[in-house]
Structures are given as C-alpha cells and as structure tokens.
Amino acid sequence: MFSCHFLLLTWVLLTARVQSHSWRPCTDLLPLDLLSKALPPPGHATPTQVRMVQSKGSRGLRLASAVAAPLNFPASQIFTNCYYFPSEFSLVATVKIQTLRQKTNEYIFSVVREGSDSLLLGLRVSENRLHFLTTSPGPGGRSRMTFKDVGLDNNRWHTVVLAVTGPYATLTVDCGLPLELKQVQSFPSHLSTRGSRFFVGSRGRWRGRFSGLLRQLVLLPGSDATPRLCPSPDPALTELSIPQVLKTTPFQPDQQGPVYTYEAEARVTVGDRPPCSRPEQGQLWFNAQGKGLFICDGLSWRTLLQSKQRLDYVEDYQDLYTRSETLDVEVFSIPSEGLFMAAANKDSRSGSGIYRWTNASFQLYQNISTQEARSWKHFTIDNKIFLVVAANFREAGSERSVIYQWHRRRRRFVHYQTLETHTAQDWEAFRIHNHSFLVVANHRRERDSNHNIHSVIYRWNPDTKLFEVNQTLLTSGAYDWEFFTVGPYHFLVVANTFDGRTTIISSTIYVWLDGSFQTFQSIQTVGATDWEPFQIDGRFFLAVANSQKIPDRGTSVYSINSTVYELNALTQTFIRFQDILTHSALDWEFFTIGDEKFLVVANSHDGGSYSLNSVVYRWQGYEGFVPVHSLPTFGCRDWEDFSTDEGSFLIYSSAKSRLSKVFKLRNY
Numbered sequence: 289m290f291s292c293h294f295l296l297l298t299w300v301l302l303t304a305r306v307q308s309h310s311w312r313p314c315t316d317l318l319p320l321d322l323l324s325k326a327l328p329p330p331g332h333a334t335p336t337q338v339r340m341v342q343s344k345g346s347r348g349l350r351l352a353s354a355v356a357a358p359l360n361f362p363a364s365q366i367f368t369n370c371y372y373f374p375s376e377f378s379l380v381a382t383v384k385i386q387t388l389r390q391k392t393n394e395y396i397f398s399v400v401r402e403g404s405d406s407l408l409l410g411l412r413v414s415e416n417r418l419h420f421l422t423t424s425p426g427p428g429g430r431s432r433m434t435f436k437d438v439g440l441d442n443n444r445w446h447t448v449v450l451a452v453t454g455p456y457a458t459l460t461v462d463c464g465l466p467l468e469l470k471q472v473q474s475f476p477s478h479l480s481t482r483g484s485r486f487f488v489g490s491r492g493r494w495r496g497r498f499s500g501l502l503r504q505l506v507l508l509p510g511s512d513a514t515p516r517l518c519p520s521p522d523p524a525l526t527e528l529s530i531p532q533v534l535k536t537t538p539f540q541p542d543q544q545g546p547v548y549t550y551e552a553e554a555r556v557t558v559g560d561r562p563p564c565s566r567p568e569q570g571q572l573w574f575n576a577q578g579k580g581l582f583i584c585d586g587l588s589w590r591t592l593l594q595s596k597q598r599l600d601y602v603e604d605y606q607d608l609y610t611r612s613e614t615l616d617v618e619v620f621s622i623p624s625e626g627l628f629m630a631a632a633n634k635d636s637r638s639g640s641g642i643y644r645w646t647n648a649s650f651q652l653y654q655n656i657s658t659q660e661a662r663s664w665k666h667f668t669i670d671n672k673i674f675l676v677v678a679a680n681f682r683e684a685g686s687e688r689s690v691i692y693q694w695h696r697r698r699r700r701f702v703h704y705q706t707l708e709t710h711t712a713q714d715w716e717a718f719r720i721h722n723h724s725f726l727v728v729a730n731h732r733r734e735r736d737s738n739h740n741i742h743s744v745i746y747r748w749n750p751d752t753k754l755f756e757v758n759q760t761l762l763t764s765g766a767y768d769w770e771f772f773t774v775g776p777y778h779f780l781v782v783a784n785t786f787d788g789r790t791t792i793i794s795s796t797i798y799v800w801l802d803g804s805f806q807t808f809q810s811i812q813t814v815g816a817t818d819w820e821p822f823q824i825d826g827r828f829f830l831a832v833a834n835s836q837k838i839p840d841r842g843t844s845v846y847s848i849n850s851t852v853y854e855l856n857a858l859t860q861t862f863i864r865f866q867d868i869l870t871h872s873a874l875d876w877e878f879f880t881i882g883d884e885k886f887l888v889v890a891n892s893h894d895g896g897s898y899s900l901n902s903v904v905y906r907w908q909g910y911e912g913f914v915p916v917h918s919l920p921t922f923g924c925r926d927w928e929d930f931s932t933d934e935g936s937f938l939i940y941s942s943a944k945s946r947l948s949k950v951f952k953l954r955n956y
Contacts, residue, residue, distance in 0.1 A: 314370040315509050319380075321529040322397060323349070323505040325366065326359040326488040340533065341501055343384055344445060345569040345586065346525055347534045348501030351489045358497070359488040363399060363481040366507075371482040373399070375475055378513035379411060379450045380528045385441040385500035388415045395496040397505055398487045405492060408484055411450070412496065413440055420450060420457060424476045433469050435459045444722065445524045447504065451512040460514050462722070463523035504530050519803075522721050559621055560931055561880070564589050565773050575931070580882070587775075588823045591883065599881045599953055602904065602917050605937065606649050606950035611638035613923075614941035614948050616663035619930045622673055622694060627932060628653065630675055631941065631948070632661035640664075640677065642701065648934045650950065654700055656692065663926075667717030669724045669748055675701055676726060678712035680734075687711065687734060691755070705754055710734065710741055718771035720778050720800055724748035726755055727780065729766035739765040739788045745805065759804050764793055772821035774828050774855065780805055781830065783816035791815035791838040797830075797862065809861050814848055820876035824885055824907060828855040830862055831887060833873035846872040846895040852887075852913065866912040871900055874943075877927035881936060881955060887913055888938060890924040898923040898944045919951060 327338070338359070339350045351359065367373075381396055388394070391414075398410040407430075410421040418440060420433045438461055440446050449460040454474040459467045488505060489498035506513070506529045513528060520526035556572040564571075569586035582589040612635030619629045627645035636659040644653035662678040673694035681688040689709040692701040707728070714729040726746045732739045743766045747758035765786035772779050778800035787793050795813040798805035815835040822829050831852045837845040850870040853862035868889070875890035885907035891900045902921045905913035923944025930937055936953040 313509060314367045314372050314374065317510040318508075319513075319529045320366050320507040320509070321505070321531065322486060322507055323488060323502065324529070324531045325361050326486070327531060327533070342570045343501060346445060346503065348382075348384060348503040349489075349531075349534070350501055351497060351499075358490040358492060360485045360492070363484045363486060366486075367481050371480050372477075373409065373479040373481050374509035375477040375479075376453045376510055378452070378508040378511065380447065380504060380506040380508065380513050380517070381411065381450075381502070382445065382447045382504035382525060382527075382530075383413075383440065383500050383502055384443065384445045385413060386443045388413070388441040390415055393419075393496055394498045394500070395487070395491045396489065396498055396502065398491045398496075399481060399484050400487060400492045401484045403483075407491065408479065408481065410491060413498075415441060418448065418450075418459065420452070422475065422479070424473065425478065425480065431471060431473060433457045433471060435467055435469065438467075441500075445503070447517070447524055447526050449512070449514045449517065451514065453512075458512070458514075460518070463514075463518035463520055463526065466514070503534060504528065524722055560619075561589070587826055598884060599886070599906070599916070599955060601954050602919060602938070602951045603954055604949065605952040608643075608650055608939070608948045608950060609946050610941075610948055611635065611641050611655070612946060613943050614925070614946075615661065615943050616926045617928050617939055617941045617948065618664035618666055618675075619928045619939065620666035625699070627930065629928075629939070630664035630666070630677075632663050632677065632679075633658065634660060634943070636660055642675075645932060648932070650939075656701060658690075662712060663714045665715040665717050665726075667724070667726075674704065674717075676715045676717070678709070678715050678728065680709075680711060681706070685735075689715070689728065707744075707746065707755065709744075713766065714768045716769035716771050716780070718778075718780075725758065727769045727771075729769050729782065730763065731765055731767065731785070737788075739786050743769070743782065761796075761798065761805065763796075764788075767817045768819060770819040770821055772828075779808065779821075781819045781821070783819055783832065784813065785815050785817060785835070786838070790840050791836060795819075795832070811853065811862065817873070818875045820878055820887070822878040822885075829853065829865065830855075831876045831878075833876050833889065834870065835872045835874060835892075844895070846893050850876070850889065868905070868913065874924070875926045877929055877938070879929035879936075879938070881953060886916075888919075888927050888929075890927055890940065891921065892924050892943065900924070902927070902940065921949070922947070 341350050393412050393414045396411045399408040408423050412419040418435045418438050423430045446462055451458045452475050455471045457469045517526045556574055558574050564584040568584045571584045573582045581592045583592055610631045612633040614631045614633055616632040617629055621627050629643040629650050631641045633640040639655050640658040640661045641652050642654040643650040658677055658679045660680045665676050667674050674691055676691045679689050686708055688706045689712045691705040693704040695702045709728050710733045711731040712728050713731045716727050718725050728744055730741050730743045733741050742760040743763045745759040746755035749756050763782055764784040766782050767785045768783040770781050781797045784793050784795045791814055794810040795816045797809045799808040813832055814837050816832050817835045818833040820831040834848050834850045837848050849867040850873045852866040854865040856863045870889050871891040872893040873889050874892045877888050879886050887905045889903055891902045899922050901918035902924050903915050904917040906916045908914050921940055923942045924940050925943040926941045928939050938951045941948045
C-alpha cells in the first residue's frame with residue numbers, strides 16, 4: 289500500500305514538473321532587438337553587406353546588393369528555454385521604402401529552416417501592402433495575412449506594429465487607427481523553431497532582399513507593443529529598441545571598434561534656397577547662380593564649396609505693372625514648369641495675376657478671380673501643389689478664402705476648397721510630424737468690426753483630402769503668422785496689430801506641445817504687421833515690423849522703431865537685440881549673398897508721403913544690422929527675394945500703385 293502511494297506521489301510531482309516546464313516561456317517577456325542580434329557585436333569586423341544611411345534626419349541600415357552573406361542568426365540565440373515561437377507577440381519595425389513596382393516582394397525579416405529553405409515565418413512588403421506569412425505544423429499548411437492600402441512604400445519613415453493574438457492580427461502604422469484581421473486558423477501555439485535561423489532583410493540567400501532602410505526590428509513576446517509606443521510626439525520614428533550604432537555619431541576620431549560604412553541619402557536641390565531643418569539634415573543644395581555647394585546641418589546651410597560673392601549694388605531691373613494695387617507677392621517654383629509669382633491684387637474687379645518667369649522677366653500667365661486679395665501662400669502636400677489666397681469672398685453673409693490646386697494636365701490653378709475667414713490678412717503653411725497644417729490670420733469680424741476674434745489652425749485630413757479645423761487661437765487684429773523650428777521644437781508667432789483701441793498690444797509666440805500650440809512668450813509690439821524668423825551661425829532671431837503707434841489718446845505716429853529679437857539660451861526667451869527706425873514698416877525679408885546676410889524693410893508711409901526709401905541692412909556680427917542700400921519705393925507693402933540663372937533679385941509690391949518693381953542684386 290505504501291509503495292502505491294509513493295508511486296502515485298512521484299507521478300504527480302513529475303507531472304507537475306512537466307506542466308510547469310511547459311508553461312515556462314521560451315524567451316523572456318522583454319523586447320528582443322532582432323536587428324541588433326543580426327549585427328556583429330562591438331569589436332568585430334564590419335559587415336560588408338550593411339551600409340548606414342542618413343535620411344530625413346534619421347539613420348537606418350541598407351543591405352548591399354552584393355553577394356555577401358545576408359544578415360542572420362540562429363533562432364536558438366533568443367529561444368533559450370525551448371524551441372517554440374510565442375503564440376502571442378508583437379513585431380515592431382521602422383522602415384523607409386521607396387515606391388515598389390508591381391509584383392515586387394521584399395522581406396523585412398523571415399525565419400527559415402536551415403538546409404531546406406523552408407519558410408516558417410515572414411514579414412513581407414509589396415506595393416501598398418504588408419503580408420505576414422506562417423507555415424503551421426500539421427495539415428494546415430501555409431497561411432498569409434495581408435493588410436491592404438497601408439502605403440508604406442512612399443519614401444517616408446514609418447513605424448509599424450503587428451500584434452498577433454490567436455486568430456486576430458492588428459496592424460498599427462505611425463500610431464494611427466489600428467487595422468484588424470481575423471483568420472480562420474489561429475496562430476500556431478506550437479510552432480517549433482528548432483534548427484532554424486532568423487534572416488533580417490531577406491528570406492535567405494538574398495531572395496526577396498529588402499531594398500529600403502531598416503531602423504528598428506523588435507520582437508515583443510506575450511503582449512501588444514502599441515501602448516508602449518503610442519501616443520508619440522514623432523509616431524513615424526517612435527522607438528522601442530534601436531541598435532546603438534544608429535543612435536551615435538557614425539564616426540569619431542578616437543572611436544574604438546568597427547566603423548560602419550556611412551553615407552547620406554543625399555538629394556541635391558538646384559534653384560531657390562530650400563528649407564534647412566532636422567528632416568533635411570545631410571541634404572545638399574547647389575546654388576547655380578552663386579556657384580556654391582551647401583550642406584544642411586539640421587539648422588542652417590553650411591558652405592562646402594563656393595565662389596565668394598559680395599553685394600556690390602542694386603539696380604532697377606523690371607517695371608511690373610500688376611492688375612491693380614498689390615498687397616503681397618509670393619514667389620515659388622513648380623517642378624518641370626519653372627518660377628512663378630502670385631500677386632495679391634486689391635481690386636476685386638480685375639482679380640489677381642499669376643506670373644511666370646519667361647525670357648528673364650515676369651510675364652502674366654493666369655488670372656484668378658479674387659475679392660480684396662491680401663496675400664498668397666504656396667505649399668505642397670504629397671507632391672500636389674497648392675496656392676491659398678487670403679481674400680474676402682462674400683457668400684450668404686459670410687467671408688471666404690480659397691485654396692487652389694495646380695492642375696498638371698491643364699497647367700493652371702483650379703478651385704479646390706473654400707474656408708470661412710474674417711478679413712483674412714495672411715496664411716501660413718507648415719508641417720509637423722508628417723502632418724500638414726494651415727493657419728489663417730483673421731483680422732476682424734466685418735459685421736461688428738471686432739478685432740479680438742479667433743484665428744484658426746486647419747489640419748489636412750489625408751482621408752477626405754480636405755483641411756479641417758484643428759485649433760483656434762484668440763488674436764487681436766491678426767496680420768501675419770510665421771512658423772519656425774528651433775531644434776526639435778516647433779513655433780508659431782502672430783503679429784497682432786490692433787485691439788479696437790490701440791496698437792500698443794502684445795504679439796504672441798506659441799510652441800507645439802502635446803499635440804497643440806500653447807503660449808510660449810508674449811512680446812509688446814506697436815501695430816505689428818510682420819515677423820521674420822531667421823538664423824545666423826546657429827543663432828535664432830525674430831524681426832518684427834511695427835507699422836504705427838495709435839495710443840488711446842493722441843495722434844498716430846508712423847516713424848517708430850521696429851525690433852530684432854534673439855533667442856537667449858539661458859532664459860529660453862526672445863530678448864531685444866536691436867532697434868531699427870522704420871516708417872510704417874509692413875514687411876521684413878531676410879536673404880543672403882554668398883556668406884553675407886541681409887534684411888530689407890518695406891517702409892510704406894511716414895505720415896506725409898508714401899514715396900519713401902526702403903532700406904537694405906547688412907549683418908555686421910555683434911554690431912547687428914547696418915544700412916548699406918536705399919531703394920526708392922512707393923507705398924511698399926511686401927518684399928520677396930529669389931534667384932534664377934540670370935542672378936539674384938528682390939521684388940516689392942506697392943499698395944498704392946499698379947507699379948511693382950524687380951531689382952537685381954549685382955555681386956562682385
């Protein structure tokens with residue numbers, strides 16, 4: 289009897305041990321960095337099949353097309369307790385993929401049995417689709433889950449999370465809305481990885497090689513990784529685990545261990561000076577007219593090679609007779625079409641003109657019907673080209689402004705969307721984390737002449753292809769918006785002109801935090817009409833154009849100081865740097881000639897005359913800006929600089945005459 293009890297107890301204990309062992313996960317329930325596992329450890333030889341590429345300010349790995357061995361490691365390196373792939377897991381990948389051709393299939397990663405080339409698991413991308421392939425043990429055979437219309441192959445960074453639980457698979461792209469699929473069969477609970485290898489960027493032997501950039505590849509057993517990553521201030525580049533080599537500087541003189549082959553995915557831009565911020569870091573700009581090659585360091589353009597130029601004098605180049613008084617000019621380029629200029633014409637009867645640079649001068653190209661147009665703004669979204677006008681179209685008791693889109697076949701701008709505005713003075717277009725925005729400067733409400741109203745920030749909805757209200761900000765006679773970035777921070781600054789009683793009011797700088805703009809700093813201005821942000825040698829400046837002083841009591845004063853402010857790193861505020869006497873200033877424009885930096889002001893009125901000199905100021909280091917040229921203008925309202933094969937130019941618009949002028953900047 290005793291022996292029977294002993295045998296029974298032994299059987300129970302053995303069974304418990306077997307069951308407890310079967311419950312033990314094959315891996316720790318921690319993120320497993322598959323990309324780091326595939327790379328050699330520090331101190332080992334540099335993998336010849338890997339190149340590190342910097343694109344849009346972030347680094348990724350590209351697999352060479354040579355016949356070198358693909359990146360791989362044995363599954364036993366991570367499945368240390370047993371050989372079963374977890375039945376519930378997440379895969380996190382950060383990729384940048386150029387447009388794929390039809391019938392092209394590329395593997396982000398795969399698990400393949402050694403010797404037989406039999407696929408156990410695979411994450412595969414094709415044109416606008418993502419596939420997850422599984423080979424189940426037994427009669428089930430191979431299954432494939434396909435997520436359609438994911439749009440990963442658009443040459444942008446994307447972070448995807450694929451979470452698998454039983455028959456359900458959920459895909460989240462850039463912390464957006466999850467896509468869920470349900471399969472007839474659940475993911476196999478006993479998928480053996482014995483004798484198999486993980487391949488990164490291929491299916492082994494370079495079959496289905498991944499041609500894009502890979503920044504992150506993580507397996508998280510046992511849970512959905514989405515709550516760990518989202519929400520994120522930069523959802524396209526959110527990180528769970530990134531190889532250290534992609535975080536550090538690619539090369540340092542005293543660096544120990546291997547240095548990965550490093551390159552910049554450089555695009556050389558020719559023409560007007562493009563923007564330079566973190567996404568453009570490493571990009572090149574060739575100034576054909578100035579014979580200079582520049583590289584973006586994430587803050588400003590640095591000279592690589594340049595023929596030294598200095599501004600010698602400014603000459604009268606073209607008399608441009610617009611359709612009526614012109615309150616704003618916007619110069620922009622259309623790929624394969626050339627240089628254009630949009631004039632915001634005041635007279636509603638004549639509309640506004642779109643001009644094209646032809647035979648070394650601006651010629652009328654298209655006329656658009658507008659009502660009291662105040663300004664134009666050019667912007668692009670997904671290679672589509674838009675112009676938005678701040679105007680006062682009156683419809684059923686409301687005021688409207690209009691967005692126009694460039695029609696490639698007709699080669700004209702056509703009506704696209706109408707937005708409600710209130711005596712709109714200006715539009716500003718900008719992008720934050722791959723989202724496109726427009727903000728309007730609502731000056732006053734017409735029905736009650738109230739200047740203290742909300743200006744509106746609109747956000748582009750990629751589903752409806754329309755701009756929708758995103759946020760409102762209380763402004764006082766808003767006249768201008770400007771967007772700028774300082775490091776990782778995004779700012780908007782508004783020029784508040786009038787609150788109904790006085791022009792001596794505060795204008796506000798806003799900073800982007802937690803998905804909206806919040807007040808950063810308020811600066812007292814005097815009838816502010818324009819802000820001009822610019823950088824010089826890593827220093828950040830804001831110049832405000834003060835137009836006129838209208839106190840609660842007394843007469844108006846037009847000859848007043850406009851001010852240049854500099855961002856102070858210690859106080860983290862913009863502080864007064866320089867006062868410049870101006871005469872009802874309406875605009876500042878910052879431009880460069882070679883290594884020289886300039887500001888030109890639009891002086892419009894001194895209280896007695898509109899015929900005034902507008903002044904060009906040159907940067908003299910800590911002396912600030914000093915006057916170097918006076919340009920005769922009449923009712924000057926706006927300045928724009930631009931460059932063509934013929935040279936560098938300035939154009940100004942006149943609010944008091946049909947005559948606008950183009951000046952040529954002569955260099956030596």
